[in-house]
Amino acid sequence: MASGAGGFTISSHQWRRAEAFIRDRYEKMRSVFTVSLLQRKVTFLVGSEESSHFYRALDSEVTQDEILRFTVPTFGPGVGYAVDHATRLEQVRFFGDIMKPAKLRTYVDLMVAEVEEYFARWGQSGTADMKQELEHLVTLIASRCLLGEEVREKMFGEVATLLGEINDGMSLVTILYPRLPIPAHRRRDRARARLFVIFSSIVRSRRSSGACHGDMLQCLIDARYKDGRATTETEVTGLLVTALFSGQHTSSSTSTWTGASLLTHPKHLRAAVEEQARILRRHSDRVDYAVLAEMDTLQLCIKETLRLHPPTMMLMRLVRQSFVVSGKDSNGGKHEYEVPKGHTLVSPLLVHNTLPHVYHEPSKFDPERFSAMREEGAGLAYASFGSGRHACAGEAFAYMQIKVIWSHLLRNFELQLESPFPETDWNVLTPGLKGKVMVTYNRRKS
Ligand code: HEM
Numbered sequence: 001m002a003s004g005a006g007g008f009t010i011s012s013h014q015w016r017r018a019e020a021f022i023r024d025r026y027e028k029m030r031s032v033f034t035v036s037l038l039q040r041k042v043t044f045l046v047g048s049e050e051s052s053h054f055y056r057a058l059d060s061e062v063t064q065d066e067i068l069r070f071t072v073p074t075f076g077p078g079v080g081y082a083v084d085h086a087t088r089l090e091q092v093r094f095f096g097d098i099m100k101p102a103k104l105r106t107y108v109d110l111m112v113a114e115v116e117e118y119f120a121r122w123g124q125s126g127t128a129d130m131k132q133e134l135e136h137l138v139t140l141i142a143s144r145c146l147l148g149e150e151v152r153e154k155m156f157g158e159v160a161t162l163l164g165e166i167n168d169g170m171s172l173v174t175i176l177y178p179r180l181p182i183p184a185h186r187r188r189d190r191a192r193a194r195l196f197v198i199f200s201s202i203v204r205s206r207r208s209s210g211a212c213h214g215d216m217l218q219c220l221i222d223a224r225y226k227d228g229r230a231t232t233e234t235e236v237t238g239l240l241v242t243a244l245f246s247g248q249h250t251s252s253s254t255s256t257w258t259g260a261s262l263l264t265h266p267k268h269l270r271a272a273v274e275e276q277a278r279i280l281r282r283h284s285d286r287v288d289y290a291v292l293a294e295m296d297t298l299q300l301c302i303k304e305t306l307r308l309h310p311p312t313m314m315l316m317r318l319v320r321q322s323f324v325v326s327g328k329d330s331n332g333g334k335h336e337y338e339v340p341k342g343h344t345l346v347s348p349l350l351v352h353n354t355l356p357h358v359y360h361e362p363s364k365f366d367p368e369r370f371s372a373m374r375e376e377g378a379g380l381a382y383a384s385f386g387s388g389r390h391a392c393a394g395e396a397f398a399y400m401q402i403k404v405i406w407s408h409l410l411r412n413f414e415l416q417l418e419s420p421f422p423e424t425d426w427n428v429l430t431p432g433l434k435g436k437v438m439v440t441y442n443r444r445k446s
Contacts, residue, residue, distance in 0.1 A: 032327030079238030
């Protein structure tokens with residue numbers, strides 16, 4: 001539990017109140033404001049101009065270091081916030097290399113094969129929990145593209161369970177007391193230790209046999225620091241866990257939100273289905289990297305989904321060097337504020353992504369707002385993948401896999417949402433969807 005100077009208390013199930021509080025402060029007061037939270041001064045920056053320093057300042061001015069140290073028991077030693085800044089930047093570069101277009105191209109075939117195999121198991125018609133199905137599918141895609149065939153063939157079930165335990169070991173309590181000996185943290189630590197054993201043995205066996213694979217695990221094994229040093233088994237395990245932790249829940253919840261949004265907006269659903277027919281006709285029903293890049297309608301639907309349902313609600317930094325930011329009051333008057341060294345900075349994406357002076361009818365699902373004609377949300381006004389120095393390393397990968405999934409579903413099935421439009425599950429650190437998301441499906445006639 002944390003208590004704020006503005007009289008607001010936040011516990012894990014009160015994210016919603018936090019959001020309402022920030023929105024209220026923003027609407028009634030100004031776009032830059034500070035509250036006291038757990039003996040910390042927390043400054044919120046709402047809006048694209050206001051957030052410029054948050055995303056673009058040097059790490060020596062605004063840092064993630066101290067703020068994200070709570071992730072160390074999750075990602076483990078040797079990586080992320082357990083190592084010095086220079087080493088961490090090199091590790092981020094490894095991700096950048098792995099996500100380059102030349103590499104991404106090779107993942108598309110793997111994704112398509114996984115998705116086709118998965119939905120081949122569905123019958124002619126039926127009912128399914130889309131949330132559960134897509135969670136499972138996203139883990140299978142990760143295991144094929146990122147973890148490699150050893151995991152996929154021999155221990156997929158065990159690895160999926162261990163990753164689940166690592167995810168469940170992250171809550172608000174973890175931010176405050178990352179090593180508190182609660183059952184969820186103990187399970188997380190045991191799961192990490194077991195994953196280390198599994199991946200170390202794969203790394204050793206690949207290194208000794210000289211075998212070469214096309215997955216992300218292999219890229220991490222082959223990665224070299226600037227001084228020529230190879231990655232260790234501990235680092236490879238930690239980097240894999242980092243990628244999976246960052247990419248799994250975010251991608252699967254976005255896939256389900258995208259489906260729920262399309263199935264409740266017939267006009268956009270029709271446009272997305274027509275786009276699939278048009279593009280696939282031209283490419284003889286083959287989906288590859290270039291074909292995915294043509295799917296603009298689907299891309300905009302996913303982007304709009306992420307605007308309304310960003311899996312990461314707030315991004316945080318620590319101020320290392322005081323700076324001045326220009327903000328607006330509730331009448332639109334401009335003011336300059338000094339944000340002192342030591343303040344925690346927050347960019348609240350949920351509010352940031354729905355500002356009425358940026359987005360027309362901000363709560364409406366309207367993918368066309370991002371079209372070339374309208375160009376809403378340009379620059380920093382849209383930040384579901386972060387921006388600047390620490391922007392998401394997996395954005396392109398995430399779009400690719402969500403597009404592969406929905407391209408397949410739209411072409412092969414008529415779907416109907418049976419549950420009401422899902423509510424957000426505010427009970428978890430990275431809000432997802434509450435409860436089951438039931439759909440009925442009928443296979444389209446070919
Ligand atoms: C819809 C899916 C995803 C969303 C919405 C998302 C969102 C984000 C956001 C907002 C950040 C920035 C955090 C900050 O500025 O503090 C981030 C960072 C990161 N993401 Fe993603 N992400 C997604 C998928 C992925 C995937 C699939 C991967 C890897 C396979 C990935 C790997 C990373 C990594 C490594 C970082 C840290 C980058 C750095 O510190 O420089 N993400 N992500």
